[in-house]
Amino acid sequence: TQPEGWARYTLDALGIPYAYIADTELRTLGDLRRRFDVILFPDQSGGAEQIFEGLDPEQGPLPYRASRAHPSLGFPDETADMTGGMRYEGLIALRDFVDRGGTLVALRSASTVPAAFGLVRGVDVIDTPQGLFIPGSLVRGRLERPEHPIGYGFRKDITLHHRFGPYLRVDDDRKSAVVVRYADGDIRLSGLVQNGARVAGQPAVLSVPAGEGHYVLFGFNPLNRHQTFMNFGLVWNVVLNWNDLEAGSTEDPAVADGY
Numbered sequence: 001t002q003p004e005g006w007a008r009y010t011l012d013a014l015g016i017p018y019a020y021i022a023d024t025e026l027r028t029l030g031d032l033r034r035r036f037d038v039i040l041f042p043d044q045s046g047g048a049e050q051i052f053e054g055l056d057p058e059q060g061p062l063p064y065r066a067s068r069a070h071p072s073l074g075f076p077d078e079t080a081d082m083t084g085g086m087r088y089e090g091l092i093a094l095r096d097f098v099d100r101g102g103t104l105v106a107l108r109s110a111s112t113v114p115a116a117f118g119l120v121r122g123v124d125v126i127d128t129p130q131g132l133f134i135p136g137s138l139v140r141g142r143l144e145r146p147e148h149p150i151g152y153g154f155r156k157d158i159t160l161h162h163r164f165g166p167y168l169r170v171d172d173d174r175k176s177a178v179v180v181r182y183a184d185g186d187i188r189l190s191g192l193v194q195n196g197a198r199v200a201g202q203p204a205v206l207s208v209p210a211g212e213g214h215y216v217l218f219g220f221n222p223l224n225r226h227q228t229f230m231n232f233g234l235v236w237n238v239v240l241n242w243n244d245l246e247a248g249s250t251e252d253p254a255v256a257d258g259y
Contacts, residue, residue, distance in 0.1 A: 001064075002045075003042055003043040003044055003045060003221075004042035004043070004044070006042075006223060006224070006225050006226055007040065007042035007043070007107070007223045008020070008042075008076070009226050010223050010226045010232070013226065016239075018040070019035070019036070020076045020077045021039070022077055022079060022082070023051075023054055023085055023086045023090060024054065024079065024081075024082065024083075024084050024085065024086070024090075026086045026089070026090030026091075026093045026094065027086060027087050027089030027090040027093060028089075029093065031096070031100075032093055032094070032096070032097040032102065033096070033097050033100040033101060033102050036097070036102060037102060037103065037242050037243065038102065038103045038104075038105060038238070038239050038242045039094070039097060039102065039103075039104050039105070040105045040107070040235075040239075041104060041105065041106040041107065041110040041113070042107050042110060042223070043107045043108040043109050043110060043221045043223075043224075044109050044110055045109070046109065047109060047112050047116075047125075047166070048112035048113045048115070048116035048117065048125065049116070051085070051086075051109065051110065051112070051113055052085055052086060052087075052091065052113060052117065053085045054082075054083060054084055054085020054086065055082060055083040055084070055085070056083060057083045057084045058083075059083055060081045060082075060083035060084070061080060061081035061083070062081055062082050062083050063078075063079065063080050063081065063082070064077075064078055064079050064082045065078045065079070065080070066078070091113075091117055091119075094113075094114075094119070095119050097213070098119070098210050098211055098212075098213035098214065098215060099210065099211030099212060099213065100211065100212060100213065101211075101212040101213045101243070102213045102242075103213055103214045103215075103216060103238065103242040103243070103245070104213070104214070104215050104216070105216045105218075105235065105238050105239075106215065106216070106217050106218065107218045107221050107222065107223060107235075108163075108165075108166065108218060108219070108220055108221040109166060111166060111168070111206075111217035111218055111219060112125045112166050114208075114215050114217065115168060115217065119210065119215065120208045120210060120215050120217070121174075121210075122170055122171035122173060122174035122177075122208075123168060123169070123170050123171075123174060123177070123206060123208060123217070124168070124169045124170075125166055125167070125168060125169075126167050126168070126169045127167070128164070128165055128167060129167065129195070129198035129199060130195075130198070131194065131195040131198065132194065132195045132196070132198045132199055133192070133193075133194040133195065134162045134163065134164065134191075134192070134193050134194070134196065134199075135163060135164065135191075135192055136161070136162075136163040136164075136191065136224075137161075137162060137163075137188065137189075137190060137191025137192055137193050138159055138160070138161060138162075138189040138190040138191055139159075139160050139161075139162045139182060139183075139187040139188060139189055139193060139196065140157065140158075140159065140160075140182070140183035140186075140187045140188075140189055141157070141158040141159065141160040141180050141181065141182055141183055141187075141204050142156060142157065142158065142180065142181050142182070142183045142184070143155070143156045143157075143158055143179070143180055144178050144179055144180060144181050145176075145178070145179050148179045148207065148245070148246075149237055149238075149240075149241035149244060149245055150179045150180075150205060150207060150216070150234055150237045150238055150241075150245070151179060151180070151234075151237070152233075152237050152241070153233055153237070154233065154234070157183070158180060158230075159189060159230050159231075160180075160182070160204060160220050160222075160231060161220060161221065161222070161224050161227075161228040161231060162182075162220045163220065163221065163224070165219065166219055167199060167202060167219065168202070168203045168206065168217065168219050169202070169203070170203055170206065174208070177206045177207055177208045177209075178203045178205075178206055179205045179206065179207050180203075180204040180205035180234070181201055181202060181203055181204055182199050182200055182201060182202050182204050183200060183201075184200050184201050185197060185200055186200075187199065187200055202219075203219060204218070204219045204220060205217070205218055205219070205234065207245050209245075209246070214242075214245050216238050216245070218234075218235075222234050222235050223235060
């Protein structure tokens with residue numbers, strides 16, 4: 001609950017309304033597209049397999065509810081048992097949501113789920129490049145597609161907050177899906193970055209069409225601890241333009257310059 005709690009805090013602080021869906025509810029809510037246009041899948045602990053499996057059911061039932069001992073639990077949602085994860089039914093529900101025109105926005109570790117489980121084609125999760133170590137630092141990014149709605153309002157040079165990946169690779173026929181890359185050469189701006197050149201030029205933000213909808217995958221957490229204000233706009237651009245993510249043209253000189 002802690003990583004996604006920071007995403008909720010940011011939405012609350014900015015007065016952005018939302019509905020909350022627990023991972024265990026995905027498999028029981030039915031047609032998600034009837035209720036939602038955009039689903040924000042926040043950063044989680046662990047990678048795709050751990051996110052998919054959730055907490056081990058053998059540890060349950062594990063309630064998440066307010067009690068005298070823990071009065072702050074159970075908000076904004078509660079459950080009698082928070083074990084079990086999304087299961088295949090939940091994964092299929094997310095796939096169907098996008099196929100029917102929804103936009104799924106996955107932040108940092110959550111972006112490994114669509115890639116690892118084949119919801120997006122031509123996108124893979126790769127191992128951390130040998131010697132690369134970025135434990136939470138500011139790095140240089142590059143807006144690859146200035147005409148893309150995700151980049152509205154940003155210059156070509158973007159500062160990104162990066163922490164331990166994940167690292168994504170796209171097939172040659174998917175290169176148009178790359179909206180933001182890590183800059184070329186030395187990507188370090190501030191903080192500890194070891195061998196940063198080994199991720200230089202690699203995808204940082206992808207917008208991948210699927211069915212009638214889109215998967216937007218962030219290789220970093222743009223809502224990290226309500227601190228990375230310079231990255232918030234990338235997420236708000238997705239939300240505001242969820243049904244028009246292929247709009248824009250480089251014929252406009254202002255757009256081509258990244259403004």
